[in-house]
Amino acid sequence: MSAPEAVQQLAAQRAAARVAKNFGAADELRDRIHELGWEVVDQPDGFALQPVSTEVEEPARAADVPSLLEADATFDVSVHWVCEGWLDDIDRALAGFRSTAADRRVQFVIADVTGAAQTRWADAEDVEVLWLEPDTGWAAARNAGLRRSLAPIVVALDGSVEPTGDVLGPLEDALADPGLGICGPFGIVTQDLREFQEAPGAGPCDAVEGYLMAFRREVLTKVGGFDEKFRWYRTADIEWSFRVKDAGLGCAVVSVPVAKHEHRAWAAATEEERAARSKRNFYRFLDRWRDHWDLVLSGEPEHHDHDHDHHHEHDGPVTMPEGR
Numbered sequence: 451m452s453a454p455e456a457v458q459q460l461a462a463q464r465a466a467a468r469v470a471k472n473f474g475a476a477d478e479l480r481d482r483i484h485e486l487g488w489e490v491v492d493q494p495d496g497f498a499l500q501p502v503s504t505e506v507e508e509p510a511r512a513a514d515v516p517s518l519l520e521a522d523a524t525f526d527v528s529v530h531w532v533c534e535g536w537l538d539d540i541d542r543a544l545a546g547f548r549s550t551a552a553d554r555r556v557q558f559v560i561a562d563v564t565g566a567a568q569t570r571w572a573d574a575e576d577v578e579v580l581w582l583e584p585d586t587g588w589a590a591a592r593n594a595g596l597r598r599s600l601a602p603i604v605v606a607l608d609g610s611v612e613p614t615g616d617v618l619g620p621l622e623d624a625l626a627d628p629g630l631g632i633c634g635p636f637g638i639v640t641q642d643l644r645e646f647q648e649a650p651g652a653g654p655c656d657a658v659e660g661y662l663m664a665f666r667r668e669v670l671t672k673v674g675g676f677d678e679k680f681r682w683y684r685t686a687d688i689e690w691s692f693r694v695k696d697a698g699l700g701c702a703v704v705s706v707p708v709a710k711h712e713h714r715a716w717a718a719a720t721e722e723e724r725a726a727r728s729k730r731n732f733y734r735f736l737d738r739w740r741d742h743w744d745l746v747l748s749g750e751p752e753h754h755d756h757d758h759d760h761h762h763e764h765d766g767p768v769t770m771p772e773g774r
Contacts, residue, residue, distance in 0.1 A: 453499040457488045461499055464490060473575040480575070492578075494521035494600060509565065509581045512590040517597040519671050525557040527618050528601035528667070531609055532591045532683075533562040536714040537570050539609030544577070546613030554618060561595035587681030596675055599667050607662040608683075608713065615707030621664040624704045631673075631699025632665045632691055634658040635706045641748045643740060646688070649703050656747055658701050660687030661710060665694070673697050677734070683715060685731040689738070695745045 453461070464479035483490055484502060491498045529547060531540050540560065547556060558577045560567050563586045571577040578598060582591055596604065603622055624633045637655030638646040649655040660683060673693050680686035691701050716724065743750035 453488050454486070457483055457486050457499060460486075461488075461490050461497060465497055468575055471576075476575040477573065480573075494518060494524060507568075507581070509583045512561075512582050512586050512594040515580055515582075515594040515597055518600050519597060519667060521600060523600055523602050523667070524555070525601035526554040527551075527603045527605060527622070528557040528559065528599040530559045530592070530595045530599075530604065530606045531561070532588060532595065533560050533564055533567045533609075534588070534715060535564055535566070535718075536609055537566055539711065539714065541570070542612050543607070543609060547617070548576075550613055550616050551618065552616070555601075556618075557598075557600055559595045559598050561591040563591050587678060588683045589676035589680040589686050590678045592686075593675035593678065596670055599670065602667055603664065604667050604670060605662065605664045606660065608660060610711045610713045611662050612709045612711060613707065614709050617662075617706040617708060620704050620706050624702065625664060625666055629700055630702055631669050631694035631697065632658045632663055633702045633704040634662045634664055635704065635708055636661045636710075637701065637703035638688070639747060641746070642751055643736065643746065652703050652705050654747060655701050655703050656745075657688040657691035658703070661713075662706075662708065663687060664704075669694060669697075669699065679734060680731055682727040682731060684728050685735050689735045692735070692739050692742065692745055696742070 460479050460483050464476050464483070467473070467476040467479060480490060483499075487502050488499050489502050491500060531543070533540060544558060547558070556576070558574075559580070560571060560577060561580045561582055562568065563582050563584055565581060565584065567579045568581055572579050580594055580598070582594060586594075592606065596606065603618070603625060605618070605621065621633060624630060636659040637649035637657065638659060639649050639656045640646045646657070673690070676686050676690050680689070695701060719727070739745070
């Protein structure tokens with residue numbers, strides 16, 4: 451069943467409005483198309499028209515979200531959030547990117563595990579919302595969103611980070627280096643794989659924090675997504691950074707104009723929840739990477755005791771910057 455000519459013309463006008471970044475006009479045209487009993491489905495090579503469904507929409511399993519990673523890029527940058535609540539934070543970040551994107555074509559993707567994003571952004575022409583099952587873990591939700599990336603540069607960030615200037619330019623410049631795998635404004639270093647400190651400044655680091663991570667889409671394809679055993683966010687970024695480095699690529703701190711606000715998931719958890727989840731996640735990382743001193747900038751400690759690590763892997767302090 452094909453759409454009437456009038457509907458097809460309206461859809462073509464909407465596509466032209468989106469290219470011109472006239473999202474208000476695009477919204478109005480979408481509503482007119484809907485009133486005529488049709489809906490527009492955006493696709494990598496354009497759009498399709500289908501009759502309005504009368505079925506009740508339900509949240510999807512993260513694993514069922516189709517990947518666009520092999521499709522041709524139709525945007526310049528793809529920006530991603532996992533929505534576990536605190537919608538105002540994501541709105542604040544969206545406003546920052548929209549006001550500083552210049553002439554870039556930016557794809558915004560929100561992987562929503564609350565259902566709340568359906569009413570906040572589902573009708574925004576420049577935002578794709580994935581409605582995921584409410585028990586979806588953080589890494590699985592993050593991966594579902596990342597699989598929708600239709601740009602050569604991908605930015606994954608937390609709602610606590612607000613752009614205050616051109617964030618994308620410095621990241622694009624840094625990632626022009628094919629030897630760099632991940633970059634961002636917040637990096638950490640370690641000398642013993644147990645205690646992590648903030649990197650002293652711009653340049654190489656041992657891991658890039660998930661507050662804001664930027665990488666080329668091809669790196670995601672090469673390395674794969676985040677380990678979905680990480681149902682909470684903490685340490686998932688370190689583990690993925692080490693996998694990127696294990697693939698022969700670097701991590702680096704790149705200065706960009708951002709403000710970092712309260713990390714909501716950290717602040718909302720009790721001390722007991724933080725300790726239990728953080729410990730479980732950190733030892734998942736340590737079990738895989740404890741002997742990979744070649745991936746640490748400082749190298750293996752001179753007096754490192756391999757036997758102690760093997761037999762007492764869950765003893766001793768594990769510290770990272772607050773909120774990590």
